[in-house]
Amino acid sequence: MLLVKWLKKEAPVINFDYVKPTTEQNALTACKDPLAQFIAGGTNLVDLMKRGVTNPEKLVDITGLPMSNIEQKGDNIFIGSLALNSVVAEHELIKKHLPLLSQALQAGASPQIRNMATVGGNMMQRTRCGYFYDLSMPCNKRTPNSGCGAKEGYNRMHAIFGASDKCIAVHPSDMCVALAALDATVLIANGKLLRRVPFKDFHKLPGSNPEKDNNLLKGELITGVEVPINAAFAQHSLYTKIRDRASYAFALVSVAAALEMNGKTIKDIRLAMGGVAHKPWRLTTAEQFLKSKEATPANFKQAAMLALKDATSYGHNQFKLTLAPNTIVHTLHTLAGI
Amino acid sequence: MCQQPTNDAEKQPSLHHARRNFLKQTSALTALALAPSVVMKAAEKKLDEKAAGFFEQKTLNIEVNGKAHQLSVEPRATLLDVLRENLHLTGSKKGCDLGQCGACTVHVDGKRVLSCLSLAVMQNGKKITTIEGLQQGDQLHPMQEAFIKHDGFQCGYCTPGQIMSAVACISEGHAGTDNEIREYMSGNICRCGAYPNIVDAISEVAKKGGSRD
Numbered sequence: 313m314l315l316v317k318w319l320k321k322e323a324p325v326i327n328f329d330y331v332k333p334t335t336e337q338n339a340l341t342a343c344k345d346p347l348a349q350f351i352a353g354g355t356n357l358v359d360l361m362k363r364g365v366t367n368p369e370k371l372v373d374i375t376g377l378p379m380s381n382i383e384q385k386g387d388n389i390f391i392g393s394l395a396l397n398s399v400v401a402e403h404e405l406i407k408k409h410l411p412l413l414s415q416a417l418q419a420g421a422s423p424q425i426r427n428m429a430t431v432g433g434n435m436m437q438r439t440r441c442g443y444f445y446d447l448s449m450p451c452n453k454r455t456p457n458s459g460c461g462a463k464e465g466y467n468r469m470h471a472i473f474g475a476s477d478k479c480i481a482v483h484p485s486d487m488c489v490a491l492a493a494l495d496a497t498v499l500i501a502n503g504k505l506l507r508r509v510p511f512k513d514f515h516k517l518p519g520s521n522p523e524k525d526n527n528l529l530k531g532e533l534i535t536g537v538e539v540p541i542n543a544a545f546a547q548h549s550l551y552t553k554i555r556d557r558a559s560y561a562f563a564l565v566s567v568a569a570a571l572e573m574n575g576k577t578i579k580d581i582r583l584a585m586g587g588v589a590h591k592p593w594r595l596t597t598a599e600q601f602l603k604s605k606e607a608t609p610a611n612f613k614q615a616a617m618l619a620l621k622d623a624t625s626y627g628h629n630q631f632k633l634t635l636a637p638n639t640i641v642h643t644l645h646t647l648a649g650i
Numbered sequence: 651m652c653q654q655p656t657n658d659a660e661k662q663p664s665l666h667h668a669r670r671n672f673l674k675q676t677s678a679l680t681a682l683a684l685a686p687s688v689v690m691k692a693a694e695k696k697l698d699e700k701a702a703g704f705f706e707q708k709t710l711n712i713e714v715n716g717k718a719h720q721l722s723v724e725p726r727a728t729l730l731d732v733l734r735e736n737l738h739l740t741g742s743k744k745g746c747d748l749g750q751c752g753a754c755t756v757h758v759d760g761k762r763v764l765s766c767l768s769l770a771v772m773q774n775g776k777k778i779t780t781i782e783g784l785q786q787g788d789q790l791h792p793m794q795e796a797f798i799k800h801d802g803f804q805c806g807y808c809t810p811g812q813i814m815s816a817v818a819c820i821s822e823g824h825a826g827t828d829n830e831i832r833e834y835m836s837g838n839i840c841r842c843g844a845y846p847n848i849v850d851a852i853s854e855v856a857k858k859g860g861s862r863d
Contacts, residue, residue, distance in 0.1 A: 325726040327706055330708060330725035351772070354772070361726075371769075373771075423824070423836075424763050424837045425764065425767075427763050
């Protein structure tokens with residue numbers, strides 16, 4: 313991967329304190345220190361620590377907490393935040409009710425990483441922007457107010473939606489794109505009450521403070537996600553991921569789509585994109601346009617044009633302005649069987 | 651199967667050189683030239699670092715290839731480093747050390763994982779299998795035999811990771827077709843490009859009814 317080329321020197325990991333609480337309350341207390349961080353799968357955090365991008369003074373290992381269950385609760389599927397990506401992807405309930413989520417997870421990372429990575433960790437992973445990882449380059453996300461190396465740099469992987477002057481990085485997750493499309497809810501514990509955040513509002517746009525990826529507060533812990541069951545969407549959903557190689561690469565662009573059809577008419581639809589913004593990008597305008605319309609190539613093309621209305625490129629990622637609508641249209645064609 | 655625990659703590663090489671490297675790279679040395687108060691802080695930090703060396707070791711009980719070990723490790727030590735440096739099991743390879751190449755793949759409680767991104771201290775109580783644990787006596791594992799038969803390597807550096815991943819690929823039920831094997835072996839990179847032969851080796855073992863782990 314390109315990141316290997318960007319790695320200029322091996323930064324030894326600074327030592328840190330390590331604790332492994334067995335209750336949620338103890339975990340929340342242990343993580344109150346300003347420089348303490350939760351760790352579960354560690355696939356992103358350990359990498360960031362090796363490169364010196366993140367230097368926590370204390371790691372709070374939460375893998376001893378009972379948060380890995382996957383179960384049906386009424387009309388929702390509950391997925392514990394410690395459920396492994398590989399386990400969620402292959403779970404019978406997920407494959408039956410949320411195949412879009414299963415597909416998105418299978419499209420992400422490698423089997424080894426999916427065996428380590430958790431649902432909560434997947435949500436909390438940082439961008440893979442090369443400037444964020446390269447300590448010799450400016451990056452407002454890594455070092456606030458140091459500048460953005462990507463804006464006028466090599467920005468092939470970067471955002472076309474919702475970026476700011478401070479940051480044009482994208483959120484790298486596939487799983488989160490499916491969860492945003494499926495109207496999931498994030499469940500967050502803070503020691504007092506359980507906070508519920510709509511998945512589409514969990515991650516944030518970079519704005520003036522790109523150092524924050526999401527709206528989770530210090531001292532809060534993701535306990536799980538809840539995803540509504542929709543039988544029609546389960547029948548008609550597809551995750552398309554376009555990347556530089558056939559597997560094991562981050563998305564250039566990806567599309568998560570779910571359709572509810574009434575004959576040839578689209579009764580309801582969910583569309584979200586990955587690889588295009590600082591957060592999973594819901595295509596609400598395109599969704600609104602396609603509701604109650606016939607599933608025709610012309611309508612799909614029109615919807616894709618609407619979706620791209622506010623898109624901007626930064627040079628090297630200009631190809632995404634063509635690739636993104638093409639991927640939307642291709643996904644909808646495949647899904648509608650036309 | 652499981653032998654008595656051995657205390658490997660005394661065999662551990664000093665990690666002090668790593669700490670020295672870190673100190674060289676911190677801004678503390680630059681700061682030394684600047685202000686007395688900063689000098690004090692830098693000195694304290696250095697002292698803290700030294701003191702920390704005595705206190706930060708954590709006890710780690712793991713079973714590796716059927717043998718129980720009790721070790722004392724720093725929280726920052728990865729499973730890969732502990733396997734290679736402390737237990738001298740150098741079969742698992744350090745390729746990229748960043749979770750991108752798969753050369754360090756081992757099984758933890760039967761699941762294939764990247765040992766370079768696994769903190770050793772988080773593996774307490776777990777059972778690890780490395781490439782050294784696959785063969786039984788002088789009898790190579792069927793996957794090892796198949797890699798030799800099909801010439802599934804050239805330089806051999808990625809091979810331990812490939813084989814550990816291949817064994818898991820079959821036990822997970824993802825070796826049904828050549829395309830499925832390619833997809834589920836995508837986390838193991840081979841710079842020599844032995845991919846077609848690796849797929850042949852896995853396909854043959856899968857068709858023979860899998861392999862023991």
